[in-house]
Amino acid sequence: MSRAVLPVHLKPAKRAPLVKAPPVDPKLLLAAMLLESSDDAIIGKDTQSVITTWNPAAQRLYGYSAEEVIGKNISFLLPPDRLNELEAVLGRVANGAGAQHYDTKRIHKDGGLIEVAMTVSPIRDRAGAIVGTSTIQRNITERKRTDTVTAEMAAIVDSSNDAIIGMSLQGIITTWNRGAEHIYGFTAKEMIGKSVLHLVPPGRPVELDVIAGMLATDARTESFETQRLCKDGQLIDVSLTVSPIRDSDGAIVGASSVARDVSERARANTVTAEMAAIVDSSNDAIIGMTLEGFITTWNRGAQHIYGFTAKEMVTKSVLLLVPPGRPVELDVIAGMLATDARTESFETQRLCKDGRLIEVSLTVSPIRDSEGTIVGASSVARDVTEHNIMSAALKASELRSVLAVSRAKDEMVSLVSHELRTPLASLLGFTELLYSRDLPEPQRKQYLEVMLREGRRLTDLINDVLHLQRLEAGHQDLNVAPADLEALIRRAVVAAGEDAKSPIRIQISKTLPLVKVDTDAVLQVMANFLTNARKYSPDGGLILVSAQVVGDMVEVEVQDHGLGLPASALSKLFATFYRVDSTDRRLIKGTGLGLAINRKIVEAHGGSVEVHSDGLGHGSRFLFTLPTVAEIPKAADVLIVEDDIGYARLLQEQFVARGLTAVRAADAETAQRLLQDGMKPRAVVTDLVLPGVQGEEFVTRLGADPDIAVPVVVLTVKNLAPAEISALEKVGVTAVLPKEAGASKTAVGLISEALAPKATVG
Amino acid sequence: MRFQTPNVVKTLATVLVADDEPSMRLLVHATIESDDYKVLEAADGDEAWTLINQFKPSLVLLDVQMPGRTGLEILGMIKSDPSLAATRVILLTAKALAVDMEAGMTAGADFYLTKPFSPLDLLTRVEEALHQ
Numbered sequence: 001m002s003r004a005v006l007p008v009h010l011k012p013a014k015r016a017p018l019v020k021a022p023p024v025d026p027k028l029l030l031a032a033m034l035l036e037s038s039d040d041a042i043i044g045k046d047t048q049s050v051i052t053t054w055n056p057a058a059q060r061l062y063g064y065s066a067e068e069v070i071g072k073n074i075s076f077l078l079p080p081d082r083l084n085e086l087e088a089v090l091g092r093v094a095n096g097a098g099a100q101h102y103d104t105k106r107i108h109k110d111g112g113l114i115e116v117a118m119t120v121s122p123i124r125d126r127a128g129a130i131v132g133t134s135t136i137q138r139n140i141t142e143r144k145r146t147d148t149v150t151a152e153m154a155a156i157v158d159s160s161n162d163a164i165i166g167m168s169l170q171g172i173i174t175t176w177n178r179g180a181e182h183i184y185g186f187t188a189k190e191m192i193g194k195s196v197l198h199l200v201p202p203g204r205p206v207e208l209d210v211i212a213g214m215l216a217t218d219a220r221t222e223s224f225e226t227q228r229l230c231k232d233g234q235l236i237d238v239s240l241t242v243s244p245i246r247d248s249d250g251a252i253v254g255a256s257s258v259a260r261d262v263s264e265r266a267r268a269n270t271v272t273a274e275m276a277a278i279v280d281s282s283n284d285a286i287i288g289m290t291l292e293g294f295i296t297t298w299n300r301g302a303q304h305i306y307g308f309t310a311k312e313m314v315t316k317s318v319l320l321l322v323p324p325g326r327p328v329e330l331d332v333i334a335g336m337l338a339t340d341a342r343t344e345s346f347e348t349q350r351l352c353k354d355g356r357l358i359e360v361s362l363t364v365s366p367i368r369d370s371e372g373t374i375v376g377a378s379s380v381a382r383d384v385t386e387h388n389i390m391s392a393a394l395k396a397s398e399l400r401s402v403l404a405v406s407r408a409k410d411e412m413v414s415l416v417s418h419e420l421r422t423p424l425a426s427l428l429g430f431t432e433l434l435y436s437r438d439l440p441e442p443q444r445k446q447y448l449e450v451m452l453r454e455g456r457r458l459t460d461l462i463n464d465v466l467h468l469q470r471l472e473a474g475h476q477d478l479n480v481a482p483a484d485l486e487a488l489i490r491r492a493v494v495a496a497g498e499d500a501k502s503p504i505r506i507q508i509s510k511t512l513p514l515v516k517v518d519t520d521a522v523l524q525v526m527a528n529f530l531t532n533a534r535k536y537s538p539d540g541g542l543i544l545v546s547a548q549v550v551g552d553m554v555e556v557e558v559q560d561h562g563l564g565l566p567a568s569a570l571s572k573l574f575a576t577f578y579r580v581d582s583t584d585r586r587l588i589k590g591t592g593l594g595l596a597i598n599r600k601i602v603e604a605h606g607g608s609v610e611v612h613s614d615g616l617g618h619g620s621r622f623l624f625t626l627p628t629v630a631e632i633p634k635a636a637d638v639l640i641v642e643d644d645i646g647y648a649r650l651l652q653e654q655f656v657a658r659g660l661t662a663v664r665a666a667d668a669e670t671a672q673r674l675l676q677d678g679m680k681p682r683a684v685v686t687d688l689v690l691p692g693v694q695g696e697e698f699v700t701r702l703g704a705d706p707d708i709a710v711p712v713v714v715l716t717v718k719n720l721a722p723a724e725i726s727a728l729e730k731v732g733v734t735a736v737l738p739k740e741a742g743a744s745k746t747a748v749g750l751i752s753e754a755l756a757p758k759a760t761v762g
Numbered sequence: 763m764r765f766q767t768p769n770v771v772k773t774l775a776t777v778l779v780a781d782d783e784p785s786m787r788l789l790v791h792a793t794i795e796s797d798d799y800k801v802l803e804a805a806d807g808d809e810a811w812t813l814i815n816q817f818k819p820s821l822v823l824l825d826v827q828m829p830g831r832t833g834l835e836i837l838g839m840i841k842s843d844p845s846l847a848a849t850r851v852i853l854l855t856a857k858a859l860a861v862d863m864e865a866g867m868t869a870g871a872d873f874y875l876t877k878p879f880s881p882l883d884l885l886t887r888v889e890e891a892l893h894q
Contacts, residue, residue: 084808095815421856425878426785432881433792447792450785 041116041137044123049074049086052132061116061139063109077106079113093122093133103140115141163238163259166245171196171208174254183238183261185231196257199228201235207257210242228259237263285360285381288367293318293330296376305360305383307353318379321350323357329379332364350381359385416465419577419592423461426454457591464593468576471600478518478604479645482629485515485522485554487669487692489545492526501540502560504530508547512554514629514673519643519666519691521601522626528594529558529622535588537562541619553607553625565613565620573611574599598624632677638662638751639679641671641686641698642715647744651685654748660755668693672701681710683751687739688716696728703732711754713747715739775892776817778802780810780833781825781854786877790823790854793881794888807831811839819849821891823884826855826866834869841870850891854879 035042035053041061044053051074054066062069062077075083082104089100099121105113116137123132157164163180167173173196176188184191184199191198200206204226223241230236238259245254279286285302289295295318298310306313306321313320322328326348345363352358360381367376430447433439439447486508493504515522533543541561547554565573569580577592599609607625637660642648648664655662663679665671668690675681684702688695695714702708711734720728725736735750737743777799779790787803795801802817804810807830814822814836822840824833831839833853840846852873853866866874872894873887 091812091815418856421877422783422786425856426783426789428878429789429793429881433789436882443792446788450788454785 038136039138041135041139043074043135043137044132045074045135046132047090047130049090053134058137061108061114061137062106079105079107089120090133093120094130106137114139115144160258161260163261164256165191165196165259166254166256167196167207168254169208169252171206180259183230183236183259184228190231201227201229204228207240207242207255211244211252211255214242214244225262236261283382285383286378287313287318287381288376288378289318289329290376291330291374293328302381305352305358305381306350312353323349323351326350329362329364329377333366333374333377336364336366347384358383416461419461420458423454423458427451427458461591461593464591464597468593468597468600471597471604478521480516480518480605481664481666482514482632482670482674483517483519483522483666484669484673485512485517485547485556485626487667488517488519488522489526489547489556491692492523492530493545495523495527496530496534499534499540502534502537502543504533504543504545506545510548512547513549514632514670514677515554515626516629517605517626521605525598525601525624526556526558528598529624532594532622533558533560533562533620535590536560536620538588549628550625552628552630554628555623555625557621557623559619559621561619563620564616564618565611566616567613570611570613574609602626632674632679633661633663634679636661636663636679637682637755639671639674639681639684640664641668641684641690641695643667643687643691647687647715647739650744651748654744655752658748658752660752667691668695668698671698675705675708682755683710684708684712685747685751686712686714688714688718699728699733700731711735711751713737713750715743715747774798774800775821776800776802776819777821777823777888777892778804778810778813778817778819779823780804780807780828780836781823782806782828783825786825786854789881790884793884794823807833807836810836814840814846814849818846821850821852821888823852823854823888824871826853826857826862834865837866837869837871850894852884852887852891854884 035055038055038057041058042053042055043051043058046052051069051072054064054069059065075086078086085104089102092100099119101117101119103115103117106116108114117140119136120133121135122130123134125131157175158177160177160179161182163183164175164177165173165180166175173191173194176186176191180191181187186198196207205224210224223239225237225239227235228238228240239262241258243256243258244252245256247253279297280299282299282301283304285305286297286299287295287302288297295313295316298308298313302313303309318329327346332346345361347359347361349357350360350362361384362382363380365378365380366374367378369375430451434444434447486506489506489508493506496504530543530545537543537560539562543561544559545556546559547556549555565580569578572578573580574595576596578596579590579592595609602609602624606627610623611620612623613620638655640648640651640662642651642664643666645664645666648666652662652664663674663681665674668686669692671684671686672693686695686698690698695716699712699714702712712732714728714733714736715738716736717739719738720736728736734754735747737747775798777794779787779794779801780803781787781790782805784805787805791801791803802813802819804813807828809830810822810824810828811831813819822836824836826833833855837851837853840849840851850872851870852875853871854875854877855862855866856877857863863874863876872891875884875887
C-alpha cells in the first residue's frame with residue numbers, strides 16, 4: 001500500500017540538467033506550497049499516529065523542528081489527561097465521520113500548555129483507504145484569554161454601582177450598564193442610540209467636550225464633580241470620570257463616562273436605609289415616642305420581647321408597657337435634661353402582652369430635630385430575664401446542631417442506600433438464579449462465591465457506616481491516655497502480617513515523645529492506612545512507616561510505591577464514599593469509608609490528615625498527626641498498667657475515692673516510658689496479659705530498677721502455678737491477685753494501706 | 763436433518779451489558795445468556811460506547827453510574843445517532859428515586875430497573891425490548 005506522504009520541506013531546486021527534470025504534478029506542487037506558507041500548523045500522521053509531515057507553522061506553534069519530530073508518535077504533544085483524545089478522534093475519522101473540529105490543549109516544547117483549534121481530516125490513498133490523518137492547528141491561547149478577560153470586564157461593568165456609559169464621538173450612547181439605569185432612571189433600551197445630551201443640564205460640561213480638552217493636555221482620564229439630569233427630572237450631583245475609547249490602532253472612537261451619585265439625597269437614602277435595617281434587625285426592643293409618650297416606631301425586636309405587633313402599638317401610649325411604680329421613659333428624659341446626660345441606662349421591669357413582667361435593661365435617649373429641639377424619646381430595651389437569655393441561646397444552638405446532624409444523616413442515608421444496592425443486587429439476583437434454574441456444579445459454585453464475597457462486602461460496609469456514624473455524632477468517646485506511639489506502630493505492623501511482595505519497614509530514628517491517644521482508635525487508623533498501602537500496590541513494593549516530632553505533635557507517615565493518585569483526587573480522598581476511579585483499581589474492593597473514618601478519628605484527637613502523591617504510578621504518602629503529652633504526670637500516686645479500659649477505670653475510680661491519684665498506661669511500653677520520663681509513682685498495679693511486652697517482663701524490669709522501690713500488685717486472669725507466683729514475688733511483686741469479683745477492691749485496699757502515712761499506723 | 767427456509771434464519775441478536783461492577787456483569791450475563799443472543803460486556807462508559815459503535819447491538823443494558831461516560835450520557839448519544847435507531851436501552855441502576863427514574867425515561871430508555879432487581883423480571887424486559 002502506498003503512503004500518501006507529502007514533502008516536508010520544499011528544498012530550493014538544485015541545479016540539475018534541465019533535460020532530465022521529471023514532470024511535476026502541479027497539484028502536488030500547490031499542496032507543497034500551501035503547506036510551506038500556511039499560517040496554520042499542518043501535521044500529517046499515519047494510522048499509528050506517527051508524524052509524517054510537519055510544516056514551518058507547526059514548528060512556530062510547538063517549537064520543534066521537522067527533523068526533531070518526523071517519525072515520532074504524536075502523543076508527546078498531548079497533555080496526560082488528553083491522551084485518549086487521539087484514539088477517540090481517530091475512531092471517529094475512521095468511522096467515516098469526516099473532518100473533526102474541536103478546541104483542545106497541547107504541550108509546547110518549552111513545557112507550557114497551549115490552546116489550539118484543531119481540524120482533523122482523513123488522508124486516503126488512491127483506493128480510498130484511510131492511511132493517516134492530517135491536522136490543521138491554530139494557536140488560540142491568546143483568543144481564549146481575551147475572551148475570558150472581555151467577559152470578566154463586561155461583568156464588572158454591569159455589576160458596578162456606578163453609572164458606566166459608552167458613547168460615540170457624536171455623543172450617541174452605545175452602552176448603558178445597570179448602575180446607569182439605577183442612577184439616571186432610564187433603562188438601557190431607552191437610552192442606547194440616544195444622545196448623551198439628554199443627561200446634561202444646560203451649562204454643564206458634556207463628556208465629549210471634556211475629551212477634547214483632555215487631548216489638548218494629554219491627560220488620560222479626567223474626574224470632576226458636576227450635575228446630571230435624571231429621568232424623573234431631578235438634578236443629581238455626580239462625580240464624573242471621563243476617558244477616551246480608542247480602537248486597536250489608538251484612534252479615539254468615543255468616550256466612556258463613569259458617574260457616581262454623590263448627591264446628599266443618595267447619601268441620606270443610604271444612611272437612612274442602613275439605619276432602618278439595623279434597627280429593624282436588632283434583637284433589642286427599639287421604640288420611638290413623642291414627647292407625650294405616643295409610640296411612633298416599633299421594631300421587630302419590640303414585637304418579639306413585648307409580644308405586641310407594630311400595628312397594635314404605634315400611636316398608643318408607652319404607659320401600656322410600664323408597670324405601676326416603674327419609671328417612664330419621658331420622666332427619665334426630663335431628668336437627663338437636668339443633668340445634661342446624653343443617654344441613660346438602668347435595669348427596670350416592663351409589662352408584656354401576655355401579662356408577664358420581664359426584667360429589662362433600658363437605654364433612653366432624646367430624639368432631636370435638625371434644629372436640636374427635643375421632639376421625643378427612643379427607648380432600647382434588652383430582655384435580661386435569665387430564663388429568656390438562656391432559652392434563646394439554647395434554642396438557637398440546639399436548632400443548629402439538630403439541623404447539622406439531620407443534614408449529615410440525610411446525606412449519609414442517600415449515599416448508603418445507594419452503596420448497599422449493588423451488593424444486595426448480587427446477593428438477591430444470584431439467589432434467584434440458583435433457586436429458579438438447574439445449574440451445573442461449577443456455575444453454582446461460582447455464583448455462591450460471588451454471593452459470599454458480596455455478603456462480606458455488605459457486612460464491611462455496614463460496620464464502617466455504623467462506625468463513621470458514631471464518630472460523626474460524637475458518640476465515640478475516646479479513651480485518651482499517654483501512649484508509646486512507636487510500640488503502637490510496631491503492633492499495627494505485626495497485625496498487618498507478613499507479605500513478601502510488599503514488606504513494611506518502620507523507620508523511626510529518634511525516640512518519640514509519648515502521645516495522648518486512644519490506643520485502639522490509633523491502631524485502627526494504622527491498620528486502615530497499612531491495608532490501603534498494600535491494596536493499592538498490586539505489583540507490591542516497599543511500604544515505609546516513619547514518624548517524627550513536628551511542634552507539639554507527632555507526624556506519622558505511611559508511604560507506598562503503589563498506584564499513586566491523580567492530583568484531582570487528593571482533595572476529595574478523605575470524603576465519605578469517595579473512591580478514585582481508574583481502570584487499574586476497578587478490581588480493588590473498598591467501601592470508600594476507611595479514609596473518612598481515619599480522618600474522623602485523627603481529628604477527634606486534635607490532629608489532621610494529609611495525602612501526597614506525585615501522580616498515578618508514583619505511589620502515595622499518607623500523613624497524620626497526633627498530640628504529644630504536654631507534661632508527664634509526675635506526681636501521680638499509682639501507675640495502672642492495664643489494656644482493658646473498663647477495668648482500668650474501675651481501679652482509677654476506687655483510688656480516687658481513697659484520695660489517691662492514678663494514671664493509666666495501656667501497655668508496658670508506655671508504662672516504662674512514663675517511668676523513664678520522670679514519673680515517680682508510689683505504687684504500681686499491673687496486668688500480666690498485655691498487648692506488647694508482657695506483665696512478667698515488665699515487673700522483672702521494675703524489680704531490677706533500684707530507683708523504683710515501690711509496692712507492685714499484679715492482677716491477672718492467668719491461672720498461675722505456685723512456682724510462677726513465687727517467681728513473681730522473687731522479682732519484687734508485693735501481691736498477685738486473680739482477677740475475680742472483688743479483686744480490684746482488694747488491690748486498691750492493699751495499696752492504700754501501704755501508702756497510708758506511717759504515723760497513723762503507729 | 764432440519765431444514766430452514768432462508769427467510770426464517772435467525773440472526774443472532776447482540777446484547778451489550780455495561781456495568782463497572784464485575785459481579786453485576788456476571789449476574790446480568792448469566793441471566794440473559796441463551797442461544798438467541800450474543801452477549802458483550804463493557805466495564806465503563808467509554809468501553810461501552812466503543813462496543814456500541816462497533817457492534818450496533820440490538821439491546822444495551824446500561825448501569826447509570828459508571829466511570830467515564832455515565833449511562834445517561836451513553837443513552838443520549840445512542841438516541842442522537844441515527845445509525846443506532848434500532849438499539850433498545852434498559853437502564854439498570856442503584857438510583858431508586860422517582861426523579862432518577864423520570865430522568866432515565868425522559869432520556870429515552872425503554873425500561874428502567876432498580877437494583878436490586880429480579881433476574882427473571884430482567885429477562886422478561888429483555889425479551890419485550892427485543893421483540894418490540
